[in-house]
Amino acid sequence: MSIKFSSDIPTDREVVLGILNNSVEALNKLYLAYFPMVLQFILNNSGNEDDAKDVYQEAIIVLYNKVRSGNFELSSKLKTYIYSVSRRIWLKKLAQQSKKTNNIADFEDVLAVDDNVELHEEKDMQFDKMKVALDSLGEPCKTIIQDFYIHNHSMQEICEKFGYTNTDNAKTQKYKCLQRLKKLFFQS
């Protein structure tokens, strides 16, 4: 059943270094290298292409968090790690949908990665909380906050973009937005 993947497969070391250096190129290579493997697994275990995309991206986020936290030891091949994490995430999703999870068709070796996945789930919850809070914040607050905290724009840039007469006004506006966002975030 194993199918040759057309793209170049980066070495595991290359990938880890790339993650630590925030290298976009490394991410691209990594993403292209193992997506077919996860797609094959999901398709053969009652999932579709979109499920595969979601699961694979979650798995890569798990890998990133793990590498960035600094305690990532490459005890196995990266491929096996990604496969195991994807598998674990998909089995959890299947269980949530109360689908049968016996007779899982496997294509690779499997590692025990439960800890990693549980840690990821906590972070994922935080992510969702922040997403919900931001979404319910409304415009222009959402964009101001995103520009400042995510895209790291300066207050000067934001002031110009939104047409505030001076940065103090912009700062006041940002402060109000931030207070509302914090309220939403900590209350939810």
Next chain:
Amino acid sequence: MRNEIELEAIIEDYLKGKLTAEERVAFEQLRSNDPVVDHKVVAHKVFLDSMAQYAHVVKLKEQMDAVHSQIDVAALAENLRPHPSKLVKLWRNNRSAVAIAASFILLAMVSLYSIQSNNKQAGTFEAMSKDMARLRSTQNTLIRDIKTREANNNSNNNNNNARFGGTGFAISGNGYIVTNYHVVRGADSVYVQNSNGSYKAKSFYSDPVNDIAILKISDKRFESLPTLPYTIKRGTSGIGESVFTLGFPKDDIVLGDGYVSSRNGINGDTLAYQVAIPVNPGNSGGPLLDNSGNVVGIINGKENKTDGATFAVKSKYIMEALNAVPQDSLSRKVSYGKKSSLRGLKRNKQVQKMQDYVFMIKVYNNN
């Protein structure tokens, strides 16, 4: 308000490490003195961390989506999705056609089967001659061992063992006895026995089609019988008519009582009746009589799957067999369609009057 905004900015700068060393010391002083400020710092740190994580994930997802859009997912999925076997593909493509064909076949088989089972009685015919050898091995506690008895009686004739047994009844005073053909088939010698004694007999006439045989007692010791008490019935018997039979499933005569349960025999055999009388091996060839003492048939077998489904050759064929015998050789022969002297008697009297005319048939076979 103004102060709040300033404080917020300072906290943020403090967390981001943008404060100068002096500002930092001053702020930490403030923080340790004022729990409200301290709380704000902690909360803002949590918030900033979450925001940073959020920003990080969002960026990662954006990047991955960009890469993902380069992949031809549909083509890849086509290669990787599970490929069912050709048979399964065929089934998926032609599901309805296959289902219709299968139900037609099923329907045809069911109707064929039902037609067949309507026409056929499920059981098979089992001739009721008594196979001594088999009985000895299976039922020696119930059946007396004829072989040893015979061996003792005929000590000079040890090789001749009774292999089969049946029943027969007299059709004339001078020793003509009717029985089933299958009882005497292949016999080397035949003995008949009633309460008066055992006599040697020989086969005189046989009709394999109707399963009828006529024996003639050739033994000189045999004395002619008085007038036969029973007659042979002219017409056929209807369903429900009470009938009884006498036979030798063991060494003593046994009465079997029942009724005609069907006009035809096994598989619609018009030569025979079906009667509800329990019979056993050895009853073959026994007379089947109605309450008035008319012989309506000869017991010749039963269905081996159903209890109480016994078959009897119709009396009409007894007459046909009798007609094959030279009429002047029969003296005091059985009368046909007349009133029998058993009429109106109780069953025990009928049996008592009849039992001298019913013979046990013992067939010896050297093989």
